[in-house]
Each structure stands twice: as structure tokens, then as C-alpha cells.
Amino acid sequence: MDFEEYKELALKRAKIAINTGVLIIVFSVVWLLQVGLFPDLFDPAPEIVAMDTTNVQEEYIPSTTIDSADVVDGIHQPTGLIVDKGVEDVMVTCGACHSLNLVTQNRATREGWKDIIVWMQETQKLWDLGPKEEVILDYLGKNYAPENEGRRPNLVVEEWYHLN
Structure with a gap:
């Protein structure tokens, strides 16, 4: 390998190292911002708060009226x-x-x-x-009780038509 090939190889490795370093810095900054601004964003067990029942209406009152x-x-x-x-x-x-x-x-x-x-x-x-x-x-x-309608009444045929 001559000097130019070594130089080119060194530049490629340097670019890879710089790009890796930049990615690590960017991810670190994003993570620090997330932890600082939204500390509970990825909390696996959020705190469960009891419901305030001081103003809960005890008696059931229909809210619909018939017009x-x-x-x-x-x-x-x-x-x-x-x-x-x-x-x-x-x-x-x-x-x-x-x-x-x-x-x-x-x-x-x-x-x-x-x-x-x-x-x-x-x-x-x-x-x-x-x-x-x-x-x-x-x-x-x-x-809405069952209706005992039974069977329909028999048909009363007044006039029969004969088919040929």
C-alpha cells in the first residue's frame, strides 16, 4: 500500500468515527431533554390516583323526559x-x-x-x-310481555279459480 491508499483508508475511518460520535452526542442530548422535560414519559408503573367522590350524586335521577x-x-x-x-x-x-x-x-x-x-x-x-x-x-x-297470538286464523276463500 502506498501513502495515498493509507491516507484514503485513514480518512474513511475518521469519517466513521466522527459520524458515530455525532450520533452518540445527538442521542444523548435527546435523552437528556426527554428526562428533563418529560420524566414520566416511559415510566412503566404510573401512579394510580384515587377518584374524588365528594361531589358524586348518590341518587339515580333520569335525565331524559318525554315530550x-x-x-x-x-x-x-x-x-x-x-x-x-x-x-x-x-x-x-x-x-x-x-x-x-x-x-x-x-x-x-x-x-x-x-x-x-x-x-x-x-x-x-x-x-x-x-x-x-x-x-x-x-x-x-x-x-313487553310475550304476546299469545297463536296461529293465524284460517283463510276464508270466497271464490276458487280453476287453473287449466
Whole structure:
């Protein structure tokens, strides 16, 4: 190897060393800024703070009211629910988690509705309804009970057509 080749090799190695040093300095500065400005950014176990319950409302109060303009033939048009005692509680409680169509499309006895509520509490994280549970069960058991329609009536044929 002659002098020019040694010189070229030394320059390549020097460039690699300088670039490595610059990268180390840049990463060090970024790390120091992160630690200084955002010390908890990569904290694996953030502190859990207890919720302040001083202003929590204890009594369950429905926040939805029925406007008489929305009621047609005893049906609340925006929700499809039958308007009766307890409908507002059903709107607020049931409508908090799912569409009220799930109420209107199903039928069950009062005991059946109770089983559905217990199932939702055990598997779907439904909260304890407290004294409102009786109001809701009374409403659902009365207005969405099974309908015993049975079989359709026989057809009465007035005139038969003969096909050829």
C-alpha cells in the first residue's frame, strides 16, 4: 500500500468515527431533554390516583323526559318505546349501553326480564339498578310481555279459480 491508499483508508475511518460520535452526542442530548422535560414519559408503573367522590350524586335521577309532541298513539317516536310509568327509567338505564331497539324487539315475562338483567349484570357490567329495578321490571313485564297470538286464523276463500 502506498501513502495515498493509507491516507484514503485513514480518512474513511475518521469519517466513521466522527459520524458515530455525532450520533452518540445527538442521542444523548435527546435523552437528556426527554428526562428533563418529560420524566414520566416511559415510566412503566404510573401512579394510580384515587377518584374524588365528594361531589358524586348518590341518587339515580333520569335525565331524559318525554315530550308529548314526540308521542303518537302511545309510542315515543324517537325511541319506539311504549309510553307508560317507568319509560323514562328504561330510556336512561337501557339506552345508556345499547339501542332501545333491543328492548322493543324482545318479549319476556317479568321473571324473564329479571333473568336478562341479571345476565347483563354478570356478563356485560351492568350496574346495580337499586330501587329502579322494580320500576323497570314492572314496565318491561307489562309492556313487553310475550304476546299469545297463536296461529293465524284460517283463510276464508270466497271464490276458487280453476287453473287449466
